[in-house]
Structure formats: C-alpha cells, structure tokens
Amino acid sequence: MNLASLDLNLVVALRALLEERNVTRAGRRIGLSQPAMSAALARLRRHFDDDLLSRVGGHYELTALGQVLLDRTSAACDLLERLFTSQADFDPAREEREFTLVSSDYAVAVFGAELARTVHREAPGIRLRFTQTPPGIVEGVGTLLSTTDGLLIPHGIISDHPATELYRDRWVFVVAEDHPDIGDRLTLDDLARLPWVTYQRTYDAPAVRQLGMLGIEPKVEVSADSFTVLPFLVVGTRRIALVQERLARLLVAVAPVRILEAPYEAVPLQEALWWHPVHTHDAAHIWLRETAARVGAMVDGQVIHGVDEGDPGVRSPGD
Template identity: 55%
Template sequence: MGFDRVLGNLDLNLLVTLDALLRERNVTRAAEQLGSSQPAVSAALARLRRHFGDELLHRAGNRYELTPLAVQLAVRTAPALAGVRRVFDTSSQFDPSTVEREFTVVVSDYAAAVLGPVAARLMSERAPGARLRLQQTTPHAVDHADETLRATDGLVLPHGFLADIPHTDLYEDRWVCVVATDSPAASADLTLGQLADLAWVALYHRPTAFAPALQQLRMLGVEPRVEIVVDNFLPMPFLVAGTDRVALMQERLARRVADAAGIRVMACPFEAVPVAEAFWWHPMYRADPAHVWLRELFAEAGRTLDPDAGVSGTLMTGIGG
C-alpha cells in the first residue's frame, strides 16, 4: 500500500489517541487524558488494532501490557507527534510576543547550565507564552543527528562531531583541568607526566563519544588512566573533590562549580583545541520564521555570556589563588 493511500485511510487524531493509549496502557485513563469518552477511545483502539493487525494492548491479570509491536510504536509516537505539531505550528508570520508553543533543544548538562539560563531569560522576556524544553543529549542523539533534528528544534553541540548540517555559531570556551583543592597536583602547574600518572574521571570514554581535548591528549602520547566514567559533566568535579583524580572540563562550567565542589581549576599543560559551541538544526527549518527567531535568540544568548569566563579571559591557576 502506497504512503499516500495509507495516510488517506487514517485520521491523524488516531496518532494522538495511540500515544495516550501506549503511555497510559488503559482505555479509561487515556480517555481522561484526552478529554474524550471511553467508548470513543475504545472505537479508536479497535481501528488501530485493525490497521496494525495487532492487539497493541493485551490483558495480563488486572492490568494491560503492551505487545512487542506496541513497545516499538511507543518509542516512535512522541517524536512523530512533535513533528506533526511543528508542521502545524509553522506560519509565514511569527510574533514572539503572542506565540504559544514549546521549543525543544537537545543540550548537554554543560550547555544547559551555562547557556540555558541566558536563553531562558531572553525567551521569557520576548515570548512569555512560549516554553523552552532543554532535553538531555546522549551519544545516540549525536550519532543519529538527522533523526534527532527532525524530532526537535535544535541540538547544541561543539564543532567536531557533525558535518553537512546547518548550524549557527554560539560562543567559545576552553578546556581546563580540575583537581581537588587539597591534591598535591594543585600546588603547581600541571605537567603531561602528572596527567599520565593521575587517575581520571572521563566523559563516556567510548570510541564515538568523548571529550575532544581528551582525544587530543591521547594523540600526544598520554593515555589517561580512567578510573570513573560518567555520562554528564556536572558530576565530574564532585568525583574529583577530596581525591587525587583529575578531569577535563569546560572553563565556564568549572569556574561556576569550583567553590561548591572544592576543586581547583588548572591550565592544561597542552594546547587544547577550544570548545566552539554551535546550534545545529535541520535544513527543513531554514526559512521557518519561528525557527529563524529561535536561532537568533540562541546566538544572542551565546554573545551575552560573560567574555571573561571563556577563551578571551586570563585563566587562573586556582580559584581564589
């Protein structure tokens, strides 16, 4: 059956009902969420079962469970709904002061902590009816960037991971080393020899997911002795504090948490390539007025960041020192 014929036989409202049924796993609760009647949702479930040739929900004792096909569908319905909503949110005119919609941007915890507050403030001032959703990034989201960008409004990620995807440059930062304030390594400038000897807290530590500066260190012949692997940047300073471990972090974030975590921010003993953060977006949004506005807002947020906290500032060898 052709794609157009499939769409012609379906009501897009069924997608909304399918999403509710797969999340609630109960006709009554799905009806309540949708503001519909139970008979109407039951009828929609019957249509969905005929379409997929599958029960989707089957009774197990006093509750319903998803069939294997329904488990697959549950992963796809939310992104599909988001895509449909973005299609119908598109307009030749865009007035941020009156818009009521949600913008979803995929970010690391680092970008959420550093850029997020500025972007949120600008959006609150200029589009009070809009909502900003900062969705945590993952290696899968980056490895499947085209799929990610079809289901969201953008991805904040440094250069070096993606190619042939439109982007808007935001700001620069630099890599620093962090050690505990009472670590012997904090008493003087770090050396490459120390980085080879110290235990490391590393991000991801996978072939396709790594901090670029850590990969650069390997290219200099220093193989970090990784003791702890984390999926986010924010835990790193607290896993370094009170130990002889070391970690690589972005300077803006490291300085923000240094006092609370009990760490010292140290200059890297090698020329680490700066972090060049960018807002990546799908080509289908190129001329979308709402998306153009969003990209410009994030670019302004990047320019608004304190210039003394990034690559243009003078790095201190220690907080308070």
C-alpha cells in the first residue's frame, strides 16, 4: 500500500460513516452533501472490497470489516489530529491547550494533584484531563498512547515506548487498625491464609507477581478499579491490601488502618510518564514532559516515613 496514493480525506469520511451509520448524517457531520458522501462511501467500498455498511430493514449496520475498522479509524483520526497540531514553539503562559493523561487514581493523588497545581501557577490556559487506566492496558498500549498525551504507570508493566522518569515509591500492606489476627508484623503465612483486597487484576503489580515465586497465591475476596478505596475495604475485616506507601500515608489520616512492612523484599516502584513517539518533537509536549519530570523530582524529594530497622513496622493515624 502506497500512502502517497491515498486520499486522507477518506479517513475522515470513513470515521463519520462508521460512527453515524447513515450517509446523510455522516455528510452533515463533516460538511459534505449527500451525493458527495455517497461518492466517498463508493470509493471506500472499492478500496476495501467490502460494503462496510449493509442495509438491514430500515437502517444500516456495520459489516464484520466495518466493525474492525471502527476503532482503528477513530485511533487513526486522533493520531492525525495530534500530528498536524504539533507546534514548533510553545509559550505555556499564553497558550491554551488540553492534555489528556491516562492514569490510575493512585498516580493522580500522589503526582497528578501536584502537577495540576504547578500547571495552575505556570500555565493558566492549559487544561489537564485524567482518565482511568483501562484493565487491558498491556494488550492495547500502542493504540492508547496514539490517542492520548501520555500514560502514568510504573515500569514493569509495559515496554517498547519512550518514557520520562517521575518518582519512586514502594509497596506496603494495610490492615484494619483493630485486625484480630495481626500484631506488629506480617508473615508470609499471613499473606497466604488471610483474604485480600486487590486492584483490578490480582497480578498486575510486579510486587504481587513476586509472591508466585514464593509459592503464595493471594486469596482475593474483593477487587476494585481504584487504589484509593483499598484501605477502606479492609476496615472492619480480616482482609489485607497491598498499597503504594505514598498513597497509604495520605489515606491513613482518614481510614482507621495500620501500615505494615511487606514480609519479603517487594520490588520497588518507579513511576514514569509513557508517551507515543509522534509527540517527540512537539514543543507543547516537550514542555509537558519537562514539567512532569520537574514535578516528579519534587515528589521524589518528599520524604515518606518508612520503617526503620528495629521498628515494629506499625503506623496508625496518630503517628
């Protein structure tokens, strides 16, 4: 396929047709007459050797290929828009632009809030939009990065994309303040026998995957798509939850829980901002990455009160 021989206007027409599933509405959406839109559909049908839209009763439905192209066309249009809105110069104090970052609620609470405060001070015309990390991030990371400005996620989950380093964190366990079975320390036996609360899929975190090498399979009783609710889901129960220490320190003031050291050498967490190569030379995105790195270094410099040697490892809201 020779890209130079393609009419890229057909990409816009294809997206409108697949999403509207109606020639007249698709034409109205992109400013084409009904005959012009019908002609575009005819060209697309010849190109793909497929009807794309097939009449069923009084309406049109997507063919199997049309359904496949629906998501791909949307991603292609988003990528083209980002490509052709790239800038050679960027003045954060004067520009108006929105950046979309995909992130867990953990990264928003620990890093995103500080980033938003910095942007508020330095770039009043810049808007930040945080969207939730989807469960299937590993399988669709390329498509995701092509349609957003970046992904906040630690190392060890995805690879093969450029990243800007942000800050470090480590994993700790939280248990109910009045947990009946746990004293000052957790043991590997506790991890094996007690019920767990986990984030999304149990083995998404490398620190949880480590347990498999120790012969421990967590008994998941509750899972949630939010890190910030995990401490609240252990309150009043025998459950345990693995949580990032920076987040645990924020939440211990509002949830009656204790923070305990992991009874094994849990792999540390290095948070990063991952981005698509299409953004590499965009001045606005360079500013975003540099600002994120600066804020990340500031977060990294904030001391989290870890457990010293000889300390029983218990932290309560009053500490």
